[in-house]
Amino acid sequence: MGKPLHDTHFHLDLFNDEILSIANKIEKEKIYTIAVTNLPPLYTEIIKKLKDNYNYIRPALGFHPELIGKYHTLIPKMWELLPHVKYIGEVGLDYKVGNDFKTKQVRFFENLIEKCDNQGGKILTIHSRRSADDVISIIGRNFNSKYILHWYSGSIKTLKKAVENGAYFSVNYSMTKSDSGKKIIAQIPMDRLLLESDGPFIKFNKDVFTPLHNKHTVVILSKALNISLEQTNTLLFNNFRSLITL
Numbered sequence: 001m002g003k004p005l006h007d008t009h010f011h012l013d014l015f016n017d018e019i020l021s022i023a024n025k026i027e028k029e030k031i032y033t034i035a036v037t038n039l040p041p042l043y044t045e046i047i048k049k050l051k052d053n054y055n056y057i058r059p060a061l062g063f064h065p066e067l068i069g070k071y072h073t074l075i076p077k078m079w080e081l082l083p084h085v086k087y088i089g090e091v092g093l094d095y096k097v098g099n100d101f102k103t104k105q106v107r108f109f110e111n112l113i114e115k116c117d118n119q120g121g122k123i124l125t126i127h128s129r130r131s132a133d134d135v136i137s138i139i140g141r142n143f144n145s146k147y148i149l150h151w152y153s154g155s156i157k158t159l160k161k162a163v164e165n166g167a168y169f170s171v172n173y174s175m176t177k178s179d180s181g182k183k184i185i186a187q188i189p190m191d192r193l194l195l196e197s198d199g200p201f202i203k204f205n206k207d208v209f210t211p212l213h214n215k216h217t218v219v220i221l222s223k224a225l226n227i228s229l230e231q232t233n234t235l236l237f238n239n240f241r242s243l244i245t246l
Helices: 012-029 040-050 072-084 099-119 132-139 156-164 173-177 179-187 211-225 229-244
Strands: 006-010 032-035 057-059 087-094 123-129 146-150 168-171 193-195
Touching (some): 006 168, 006 193, 006 211, 040 072, 072 099, 123 132, 168 179, 173 179, 173 211
Parallel strands (some): 032 057, 087 123, 146 168, 168 193
16 A cells, blocks of 8 residues: 555553454554553553563553543552653543533643643543544644644534644544434545554454554545545645644
8 A cells, every 4th residue: 555554542451362463463564653541550561561572562651531530549650650651642632521520620621731832742532522622722723732633523613723733633444334424524624544453442344443454544545535546645644744744
């Protein structure tokens, strides 16, 4: 397919006994992968498991918004680790599942964005279910890091504001199959489009999605963008390269 594939949002740590097997396949296929985590201790665990054996996998320090209420005592660990990492995710806001501890979510996310802005040079992959307006407002226009809106499902108006503020958008296979997802993809500027698998939460036929399956998403995007498969792959690779170049 020419240029290497990438994956900006993959939950490698949720594959349990298959972690190293999948990591080895990612490495063999040279797929640049951001391996997100949902809590700081899970980040430290995946670091230990992978050691320094993989050139194409970048573990990301995360604190999923759905878990802020139950695991808020782990927030100091997040701040302890933050200065030492480049990749942050999964983080963000979720007003569907976490609405009963919305204030804690917002306070944490505001603190996170402030710290990342002060430290600079971070790359964040952000969850924004039913909260895109607040996510974009909190990040603001002059954020001193780069960020990706993962599986964006907000309004087109907010999407356009996010584009003005420098956001990237990661698209997964499920988005290419739904009417709402197709409408959103059609509004994303081509130079802000990235790939994600969001495995293991998405399936391809009966297989759980991994970065190796992202080639199927590229095929569908090629048709949606009305450009060749080679052009699509080059476009996506250049976008990813632009993202990680700080």
